[in-house]
Amino acid sequence: MSTLRALVTRAWPRETEERLAHLCKATLRDPDTAMSADEWMDAAAQYDIILPTVSDAIPADFYDAAKGKVRLLANYGVGYNHIDTDAAQAAGITVTNTPGVLTDCTADLAMGLLLAAARRLGEGERELRAGRWDGWRPTHLIGKKVAGATLGIIGFGRIGQAMAQRAHHGFGMKIVFQNRSRVDPDIAARYGAVQLKNVSEVAEVSDFLSLHCPGGEGTRHLIDTDILAAMKPGAILINTARGDVVDEDALFQALDSGPLGGAGLDVYQGEPKLDPRFLKYGNLVLAPHLGSATGATRAAMGHRALDNLEAFLRGETPPDRIV
Ligand code: DGY
DSSP, X not given: OOOOEEEEXXXXXXXXXXXXXTTSEEEEOSSOSOOOHHHHHHHHHHOSEEEOOTTOOOOTTHHHHHTTTOOEEEOSSSOOTTSOHHHHHHTTXXXXXXXXXXHHHHHXXXXXXXXXXXXXXXXXXXXXXXXXXXXXXXXXXXXXXXXXXXXXXXXXXXXXXXXXXXXXXXXXXXXXXXXXXXXXXXXXXXXXXXXXXXXXXXXXXXXXXXXXXXXSGGGTTOBOHHHHXXXXXXXXXXEOSOGGGBOHXXXXXXXXXSSOOEEEESXXXXXXXOOGGGGGXXXXXXXXXXXXXXXXXXXXXXXXXXXXXXXHHTTSOOTTBOO
């Protein structure tokens, strides 16, 4: 067992905590809350390895303070926009993530949000629970048909393709997509998918628009007033990527004055704080960042982070090294 000291910032699935205990001197932080900036600065001086999550707001001065002490940030999660990878690299800190293991679960949730928003399940459940349901009638809670509709996918990586697979082969949807680089037409053909030039072209033809791009500065407010205005009347936006990808002011405006018909959202700007305006709209299906939240997936994420840690401890390049 290594004598290096590791800090796990949030509670992990028990089996992965047990595996970690055999690898190095690990501190499992308690309580299970987000670390404060002061705790991050203390951690910079105390730990060789830190295993953070998407819920960690790492202060900008952490990296300088951690230089020469912290050697690895092994993120528990695939998205790493909460880590300043340039600053980490400059401080000599290796950064890893957990790609691949949460693809299916995240695509499942995106498809679930799409179906729930299309068929107005949130509105229906609230009506029923409040005792307001007055029985079946031909004009009650009329939704949007999914089969045959066009799904636009922004970001055609692993999760975008898993979404295309479900939507095309499971629900008979037509698929168009945008991706930063050209996607091999043979791969696109697996899902009957067509790559368009840019986000705007995809927005214009889509009945549903689902976001699967990474977060961070490169995609901040990618879905802005112009893109929302380009969407078809009644179109539905799905976001299981990162909150910052959508300009929330523009989203509320598009819900108020069209063309947006609704949205299914799992992520928010500044989460877990939620803009109170979200609660005003009945046609939003809102989930609290549940994309990867199944037992098997959360365990797989922990094991993948530990695979990276083990490789690092052996002096090897971790398999999911980012910098
Ligand atoms: C990730 O891994 O990036 C998710 O958002 C959290 O599961």
